[in-house]
Structure formats: C-alpha cells, structure tokens
Amino acid sequence: MEAEFDYQWKNLPSRDIEYTEDRKNEFLRFTKLNAFVYVASKYCLDAGCGNGRYTYAMQRLGAMRVDSFDISAEAVEKCRAINPCATVLDLMDAERLLYPVYDFILCWGVLNHIENPREGFRKVANLIRPSGGCLHIMVYHRDTQQTYEADRKQWPNLSMEEKLRLCEQKARNVGGTVHGWFDALNPRYNHSFTVPEVTNWFKEEGFTKITVASKYNININGWKVGEG
Template sequence: MADFDYQWKNLLGKEVLEKEEEKFECNNDRVKEFLHLTGIKPWYKKDSFIKNKTCLDAGCGPGRWTCAIQRLGAKKVDSFDLSEEAIKRCKEINPDAYMFDIWDLKPNPVYDFVLSWGVLHHTEKPREAFTKVASQVKKNGMLHVMIYNKENDWAYDGFRGETCVEKHKYWVTLSDKEKIKLCEDMVKKRRGNIHGWFDALNPTYNWSYSASEIEQWFEEEGFTEIKLKMVKQNINMNGILS
C-alpha cells in the first residue's frame, strides 16, 4: 500500500511532525487512549475480552493499539499491515508483526478479540473487508472496528465519502510540500494535527458510513450485544459473535 508506506516512512520523521511522534510511543498513555476510544472494559473486569486472550490487530499501522492490547494483558497479539514501513515500526514492540493483505484472510475463527482500526474505510470494498475480519473471530469473541462517520464528511472538503476517489485525482497532482501545506491549512480551519489530516487525505479510498449501516454489518455477520461509541469524526463499534 504505497499511500501508507510513504506516510510512515517519510512523514513521521519530518521535523514538522516531530511533536506528534509521542502518540506512537508504546506507553501507558496508549492504554488510556484505547480504553477511552473503544469503550472496552479494562483488564481488571471479569469479562475482559483482552486479558489472557488471543488477539488480532488487523491493519496495525506502526503498532499504537498493538501496544495497548499487549499492556492490557493479552496472551498473544498477532499484528499485520500491508505497509512495509508500518510493520518495521510495529516490530519494535511486536517482533512477530508481519506484512499481509486483508483480502488474503481466509475464515479462521481463532481470536477472542479482533481489532480493525481505521482500516476498512480505506479498502475498495469496505463491506467485503468487514466480512474478512469478522471471519477471524471465534464464538463469543469480540470484533471492534473504527470507521469514518458520514455525518462529518462536510469537514473534509470532498476528500471523504462518495466523492473521495474523484478528489484523490487532484491530491496526486500536488507536490509533497503542497500536500503538507494543505494539511496545515486543514489544521487551522478544522483543528486536529498534520499527521491526522495526511492520514485522512492521502489514501485513494476514504469511504464513510452511518452508525446504522455499520450496525447492520455486525448483525449480518451474526454479532449481538452491539455497542456504539462516537468519538470525534469516527464510529467506534463492537459486538460479540453469537
């Protein structure tokens, strides 16, 4: 995935982004963020879906949430991503992290907890990709996804939602400096940070959905006890495979 290889290899090392590096450091702040953003109960709860469990971080990036899952007491965490540069970073905290394409997943329901954070909406066909990650969850296991909320598409100047592919044609004509400048302008106009905006604008696909659409996906795949947590511009949702 060339889009993300460029991002992890170049942007995270640029001076303009040095102050944002800390969000990718593996420490207890990642645990606090993970629990806040997902609403998942921490390790000391009897019904924790992470402590002493086998987990999958599907589309792990540099390993921010792999770190959190490890620190929450997971017995094993498998981490994969299509980006070579992201995996290089993730291997620093999970030596077994590996390059893999989500489309190559075969039904393998062995995981107690599967996370797919900010991944599905960057695939060509998110609904089909959802089936792929859902097929990794064992009975009574949990799947958690984070997906863009279509209610906030207005803030992305056409780069998100139904117009994303057409808008990407404009993005690829820009130089690196012009892309960074555009992200800086978005920070001034909408807040956030440069890395976050680059992450939002750079991919070819930036699909978005309503919470009810994602809930339907969970139901169609046999999940129950579906819970929603809206955080900023994103849908965080999880369910238990019945």
C-alpha cells in the first residue's frame, strides 16, 4: 500500500495543491468549523497528512502545535519540507509515539483506503485528549461509488502514464483534482459508507455531539466531552 501512495506524492503534479490561503479556505469550507474555537491555540493532529496541505492550513489558522503522520515516505518528506514547524512522523513512529493529547484531529480521506476502516477510526478517536475534543473525518459516500468503479476495473491494465492522463481528463471534465482522482482510483482499498453508518462509529466511541458537514463526500464532526 505504501508504494501506491509513494508514486502519487513523488510524481503527480502539485499545482492543484499549492500552499496558499486556498488551503485555509478549503479546510474551513469542508469542516464548517470555527477555527478560532477549534484550531487556534490548540494541539492538532493531521492523521494521514499526505503532502501536508491541511497541516499547513491548521498552522496558518493559529494552531499551537500540529503533529502529522502518513504511511507514505514520499508524503512524509514533502510534508516536512513544507511544514518545518510541524512534527511529521511515518506510520510506525506514529503508532509508537502518539498519545491522547489532541484537542482537534483531522482524518481526511484516509479511512476509505485502509483494510479495516472501523478499527482505524477507533485508533484515531482514542487520540482525543481525556478532557475532550473534536474529530473531523471525510470518507466516500456509498452513493458515489459508481463514479469510480468502472475506472477502477480498467485501472490495473493501464500504464502509469495512462493513469495520469485518465485522472487529468476526469479532473477537467468531471471536476476535482488530479490528486483526488488518483486517490480514488489507485489504492487497493476504496471503501464507501452511509451517513448513519459513520455517525454510529462516533456514537460507539463516546462522541456526544455529531454534525454532518457535507454528504457528497461524508464530512462529519464529532465532539467528545471529557470527565474533567
């Protein structure tokens, strides 16, 4: 799985993920959160950071500290280069070193692509600090699966150059970005979910306030209230 994402972050064009004020605006748009309340002066975690665009956004929004991790060595290298003030770890170090100290956790477009999304959610949710905090996740909606499945079937038969051209064509004709399409078509796992299913994950992990920020891709915020 690591190699799948290494190719993406090493070879795909970066013009659609440049580090500008647009990244802040994207973050605010899809989370629908008040950054002054939930990010500024907070300990934040970017779980599955990719190239670090939202690590960058959270720092620009005033986070006291942002930690990040990813399975891809190429992604980790890029994230570190762009975000020298963040602590950026590979997955093995993250599992060993991260503790439940975070006021806010972002897990955007990650759980779709791991073997056991529910277990991955549990691990991320358990990194919220005991006194409470907010978790935002994005996963694919089951109703959008037909958008990807025909292309995923032909994907293994394409060369890397053909895959890149297909993603460029999709971004141009359907919308989104080259990275977004590659992210949906290339990984081995491409799970999708319903809103009630994901909402129930939050409930099972003790989140008491849950809001759906958008449904095309499922963006959900959950708040866990601590004991003290």
